[in-house]
Amino acid sequence: MEGVPTANRDRASDEPDGRVTVSAGRGLPGRGTTTRSTRQGDAVSAALAATNAFTSAQELHAQLRADGQPVGLTTVYRHLQVLADRGEVDVLRLDDGETVYRRCATGSHHHHLVCRECGHAVEVAGPEIERWTEQVAAAEGFTDVAHTLEIYGRCADCVSCP
Amino acid sequence: MEGVPTANRDRASDEPDGRVTVSAGRGLPGRGTTTRSTRQGDAVSAALAATNAFTSAQELHAQLRADGQPVGLTTVYRHLQVLADRGEVDVLRLDDGETVYRRCATGSHHHHLVCRECGHAVEVAGPEIERWTEQVAAAEGFTDVAHTLEIYGRCADCVSCP
DNA sequence: AACGGTATTGACAACGGTTTTCATTTCAAC
DNA sequence: GTTGAAATGAAAACCGTTGTCAATACCGTT
Numbered sequence: 001m002e003g004v005p006t007a008n009r010d011r012a013s014d015e016p017d018g019r020v021t022v023s024a025g026r027g028l029p030g031r032g033t034t035t036r037s038t039r040q041g042d043a044v045s046a047a048l049a050a051t052n053a054f055t056s057a058q059e060l061h062a063q064l065r066a067d068g069q070p071v072g073l074t075t076v077y078r079h080l081q082v083l084a085d086r087g088e089v090d091v092l093r094l095d096d097g098e099t100v101y102r103r104c105a106t107g108s109h110h111h112h113l114v115c116r117e118c119g120h121a122v123e124v125a126g127p128e129i130e131r132w133t134e135q136v137a138a139a140e141g142f143t144d145v146a147h148t149l150e151i152y153g154r155c156a157d158c159v160s161c162p
Numbered sequence: 163m164e165g166v167p168t169a170n171r172d173r174a175s176d177e178p179d180g181r182v183t184v185s186a187g188r189g190l191p192g193r194g195t196t197t198r199s200t201r202q203g204d205a206v207s208a209a210l211a212a213t214n215a216f217t218s219a220q221e222l223h224a225q226l227r228a229d230g231q232p233v234g235l236t237t238v239y240r241h242l243q244v245l246a247d248r249g250e251v252d253v254l255r256l257d258d259g260e261t262v263y264r265r266c267a268t269g270s271h272h273h274h275l276v277c278r279e280c281g282h283a284v285e286v287a288g289p290e291i292e293r294w295t296e297q298v299a300a301a302e303g304f305t306d307v308a309h310t311l312e313i314y315g316r317c318a319d320c321v322s323c324p
Numbered sequence: 325a326a327c328g329g330t331a332t333t334g335a336c337a338a339c340g341g342t343t344t345t346c347a348t349t350t351c352a353a354c
Numbered sequence: 355g356t357t358g359a360a361a362t363g364a365a366a367a368c369c370g371t372t373g374t375c376a377a378t379a380c381c382g383t384t
Contacts, residue, residue, distance in 0.1 A: 035361095036350085036351055036352075036359095036361070037351090038350075038360090056341090058340095071362090071363090072363035072364075073363080073364095074342095074344090074362075074363055074364080074365095075361080075362055078343095078361085078362085097255075097342095097370085097371085113299060113304055115304070122302050124298050126294060126298075128294065129291060132290065132291065136275060136286050136288075137313055140275055140318075141318035142277070142315035143316050143321065144278075144315050144316045145314070145315035146315070147313040148311070149309065150309065151298060151299055151308075151309040152307070152310075153299050153307035154304060154306045155303065155304055156303035156304070159305065198330095198331060198332070198381075199380085200331090200380075202334095220370075234334035234335075235371095236333075236334055236335080236336095236371095237332080237333055237334065239370095239371065240333090240372095259341085259371095260369095260370070261371085
């Protein structure tokens with residue numbers, strides 16, 4: 001009756017990493033678009049590579065500007081989108097509506113332990129969880145199953161300053 | 163460095179259910195505000211009680227209007243907010259940004275198996291999951307831990323019509 | 325049954341994050 | 355160097371949600 005749109009945020013990347021230039025040999029355009037290498041694209045990728053915290057587009061934008069590498073907000077959004085489509089970055093939608101991104105080391109399926117204060121995140125794998133969710137879904141007759149699981153808390157570093 | 167705001171959506175309700183009128187005996191205002199019983203408030207609660215699917219404020223608004231029980235969109239949002247604060251409804255933020263609500267039977271902590279197509283949801287409890295998340299968090303030195311876990315798929319009813 | 329104070333309502337404006345638009349700039353193949 | 359296509363970015367549009375505030379509806383009291 002009602003209708004719940006998209007939802008879920010899984011994905012397992014194939015392409016290993018870093019600023020691909022794709023063949024570009026001739027006709028076919030690159031996978032998730034973005035073929036050329038540009039100062040802005042490199043800056044966004046570098047900024048993401050420099051932190052292990054989940055970061056929002058606006059934060060990256062401000063950070064890059066502060067670092068003397070100004071990149072248009074629109075452009076930041078565009079690159080994040082492409083990277084996300086390619087599975088090169090993980091995406092999290094926070095409860096306050098902000099979308100945050102993170103370049104994860106693990107290419108395979110995993111979840112996160114995220115600090116509410118600083119965004120610092122740890123990648124965690126839980127085979128038992130995967131098994132459990134599939135089991136539950138199957139038992140209820142659901143197909144085409146995916147799941148989201150994130151753990152939020154205060155990291156050790158943030159415990160000091162209240 | 164960056165900063166991840168709120169996040170997480172747990173909570174265990176105390177008040178069993180339905181349109182409370184709270185003492186109102188004299189001074190103190192009701193918990194999550196909303197003390198009087200009104201046509202609009204009843205309509206929103208009834209609409210939520212009538213479905214087991216996660217529904218958005220806008221959907222409820224349209225539905226109520228269609229049912230000949232027009233309620234202002236702002237008012238719908240307000241009641242949903244209050245119900246959520248009271249823990250009488252569960253809240254889910256979908257990846258497309260919409261927030262959906264559902265009156266759950268279980269008052270205690272649980273997760274959901276949600277149909278991407280129709281919003282139909284099943285409440286599922288996973289003690290092992292709870293244990294696992296706490297374990298992981300503790301191992302990494304995280305405190306004040308909470309987690310979100312939802313399973314998305316296509317329910318059996320939605321498999322028929324592609 | 326009428327009153328009166330206050331909680332509630334709802335049309336409309338404002339918000340905040342994200343996406344579109346489109347003229348301009350940059351890239352890289354020739 | 356020339357050139358066509360991709361990338362950029364300022365500004366406007368979007369969209370779900372929240373704030374504003376005058377008008378209205380509840381409900382205990384008279």
